[in-house]
Amino acid sequence: MTETAPRPTLEAVAARAGVSRATVSRVVNGGDGVRGPLVERVRRAVEELGYVPNQAARSLVTKRHDAVAVVVAEPETRVFADPFFALQLRGISKELTAHDSQLVLLLTEGRADHARVGRYLAGGHVDGALVFSLHLDDPLPELVQRAGVPTVFGGRPGWGEGTRSAVYVDSDNRGGARDAVRHLVGLGRRRIAHITGALDQTSAVDRLDGFRDVMVDAAPGLIAEGDFTPAGGERAMGELLERCPDLDAVFAANDLTASGALRVLRAQGRRVPEDVAVIGFDDMLPVAEQTDPPLTTVRQDIEEMGRLMARLLLRGLRGRGGEPGVGGTPSSVVLPTTLVRRASA
Amino acid sequence: MTETAPRPTLEAVAARAGVSRATVSRVVNGGDGVRGPLVERVRRAVEELGYVPNQAARSLVTKRHDAVAVVVAEPETRVFADPFFALQLRGISKELTAHDSQLVLLLTEGRADHARVGRYLAGGHVDGALVFSLHLDDPLPELVQRAGVPTVFGGRPGWGEGTRSAVYVDSDNRGGARDAVRHLVGLGRRRIAHITGALDQTSAVDRLDGFRDVMVDAAPGLIAEGDFTPAGGERAMGELLERCPDLDAVFAANDLTASGALRVLRAQGRRVPEDVAVIGFDDMLPVAEQTDPPLTTVRQDIEEMGRLMARLLLRGLRGRGGEPGVGGTPSSVVLPTTLVRRASA
Structure with missing residues (x-):
């Protein structure tokens, strides 16, 4: 000491x-x-x-602290294992630094610690909070609302009392998924499978909905549940190949999932894209460029999402302070996605 | 909002x-x-x-917040790129969670933001601070002392006014380096080179000192400066091969540096370990196991260092509260290292 x-x-x-x-x-x-x-x-x-x-x-x-809390509703181990979070934090960090506001990242071991996070938020240590990677039944939105701190969410919070009037920044997950599946259809693929993300998150549900928008009659056997991790992608790809050995395309809910699926396809002797075309989601670099073959994917600007979250929050805080020239409560933003073509589809 | x-x-x-x-x-x-x-x-x-x-x-x-700040004296991008920090944070997070204390990670874009970190620390938001990855001339130790928050450092802070009575947790960097170089000598290597870490950090200086303890007469040309990153390791390895084409061993200041050095050796057609033996430092997994060939390295228990930092801080805080049965100010701890033999040396 x-x-x-x-x-x-x-x-x-x-x-x-x-x-x-x-x-x-x-x-x-x-x-x-x-x-x-x-x-x-x-x-x-x-x-x-x-x-x-x-x-x-x-x-x-x-009543001001010049500090903003960031809460990722994931255990600390995932926050550091999945580059998605680093990218979103990078965007947030740049924006807050530009406004001389301190980024206060509240790490947890798991959901059991969220009550403590709520206490810290309520404790008068920060001006506002940015909360992302919410899961179904997550107590965080309600804790945040009880804490009384202005909050912007990353990703649409789909459930829970506290979220009805929530301001959030999201990508057009459903539209992006539709683009991916339409691209596979355009390539002449007919037995198109989907590996979902963690279905207790709205991003995963929206991408599944986008898949179903195009594949209206998809056999249930062509959908396997993943969890946004490479290991989940491997597991789901194995199930799909067992159930539907003649599948000719896979839309994976994110790039990490696709990287796992590609490994299983290669191990089982399927050529990509000749036998099975594969599309991911995120355009996470370097992952998407370093898969074998490089990954066709739906790009979302993750860093920009972080920047926007911080910007909306800071604007809202200034608005509360009655600063002139700043319009009232900010609205949610949904960013468009784009299909990035590489070799896998 | x-x-x-x-x-x-x-x-x-x-x-x-x-x-x-x-x-x-x-x-x-x-x-x-x-x-x-x-x-x-x-x-x-x-x-x-x-x-x-x-x-x-x-x-x-x-006067209590049940929260502890963690300050990594690196820009946010490095914190997420180098698994060292994730491991140390994991140890800290486990220990704080076990004591229901909130981990508050203060991220920055760079040294220019350290004054703001100092203000937050002084602002009465946390009970204490854990500070690691200090650099020479870093204003943090003094800012921390001015803020008046009890602090434990990760790694010996070597410079600056505020650090004389500092409590820290460190590894035996000098002893570990000596073990590595002695092992190379024992293998019959005579032209042993060293790629340093960032020499504005005590861990890098101590490892260099350990190298010199054994290689008392090492030609200056056999020492090249790195920065603890793979890219730095590549650069330094290139320099070394140019200056001393007949070198037969390299002790790299950490595993990431060694991974960069291995890439350059392979690209230049040197066989490892036959032509050049290579040893790293950290035993960072999966890096050390996935290099080609797998890396012989000096193991330090990074997660345990994080746990110990948190434990020393919490013990000191209880001590201040006059809780019975707890001894006064904690002392610094230096953990031993062990040589882990794999294929590269």
């Missing part, structure tokens, strides 16, 4: 500057009504003593 | 429970002197209304 020198007090600053405690407090907390030369003297004393205002006390007055 | 319902107040809880405001406050803040049945009534009212105490106000009284 660093031995902490006694922290300089407001009183010490006042004594050094030769002014009253109240004057120091006004200068430090950005209030008005202090003459220029006095402001200068207080600032110098603050500098010389290395005084840091007690922000817990200060924020009771100013 | 989620439209936030008005947050239930202390007054509302008091009204519902039929007790005074002061009684609610005492129950909520864990004070004594309230009779059992009243405590029960207040708890029920808190539950029914979903009341969350204003922790900014509360922590002014209790």
Whole structure:
């Protein structure tokens, strides 16, 4: 433990500057009504003593922390294993840094810890929260609402009381999935399978709906459940090949899933794309370029989603502060996707 | 933005429970002197209304936040690119979760943001801080000390005013490096080169010192500067081969560096280990097992280092609270390393 020198007090600053405690407090907390030369003297004393205002006390007055919490509703291990989260965080980090707001990432081991996250959010440590990767029955949206902090969600929160009026940033998952499956149909494929994502997440449900929009009569055997991981993709691909050995295409719910499916196809001697065409979702680099063969996929701009989440939140916070020229509550945004053609389909 | 319902107040809880405001406050803040049945009534009212105490106000009284900040002195992009950080965070996360303390990861884009991190730390949002991956001239140790939060460092902080009495958790970098180089000598290698880590970090300096302890007369040309990344390892390996084409072994400052060096050796037609033996540092999995050939390396238990950092901090915090049975200020810990033999040396 660093031995902490006694922290300089407001009183010490006042004594050094030769002014009253109240004057120091006004200068430090950005209030008005202090003459220029006095402001200068207080600032110098603050500098010389290395005084840091007690922000817990200060924020009771100013109600601002210049910090935004980010909550990923996944255990810490997944946050670091799936590059999706790093990309979204990168976008968030850039935007918050540009506004000198501190990114506060609240990590958890699992859902059992979400109540503690709720307490931290409610504790007056941040101005707002960005929450992503929600799952069905996740207590987070309600905890966030109870905490009373302004929140923007990453991905449409599909369930739960707290989410009806939620502002979120999402990709057009259903439309992107339709594009992918239509592309496979255009290639002349007829036995098109789908490996879903984790179906307790709206992104997975929306992509499945997009698949069904095009493959209205798809046999149930052509749909296998995955979980957005390479291992899930391997497992599901194995099931599909057992149930429908004559399938000629697979739309996987994300690129990591597709990478697992490709490994199983290769192990079983199926040529891609000649025997089985494969399409992923995300355009996650370098994954999508390094699969064998390189992956045709539906691109969503994950970093931009993070940036937009942060931007909407900050705009909303300024709006609450009654800053001029800023329109009221922001609306949700759904970003378009694009099909990126490589060798696999 | 989620439209936030008005947050239930202390007054509302008091009204519902039929007790005074002061009684609610005492129950909520864990004070004594309230009779059992009243405590029960207040708890029920808190539950029914979903009341969350204003922790900014509360922590002014209790001085506790049940949260610990983690600061990695690297830009967000590196934190997610180098598995070292994920492992250390995993250890920290497990330990904090076991003590119901919230892990608050403060991400930055770079050193320019460290002042903001200092403000957050000083702001009364956390009970303590864990700081790792410090660099020479890094302002963080001083900022942390000014912030007045108890801190444990990951890796020995080698420089700066604030670090003299610092408590840290480190590996025996110098001893581990000596073991690696002695192993190469034992294999009969004589022209042994070293690719350093980022020399503004003590871990890199200590490993270089360990190399020099054994190779007392090493020609300067046999040492090339890297930066702990695969790209740095490639660059340095290229330089070394140009300067000393007859080198017969390389000790790389970490496994990522070694993976880059191996790629260059293969590209230049050198057989490993027949022509050039290679040893890394970390035993980072899966990297060390998936190199070609699999990597002989110096193992340090990175996750355990994270766990220990958190444990030392929490113990120190309890010590400050005057809890019985807990000894005073914790001391620094240096963990031993072990040589793990695979195919590369």
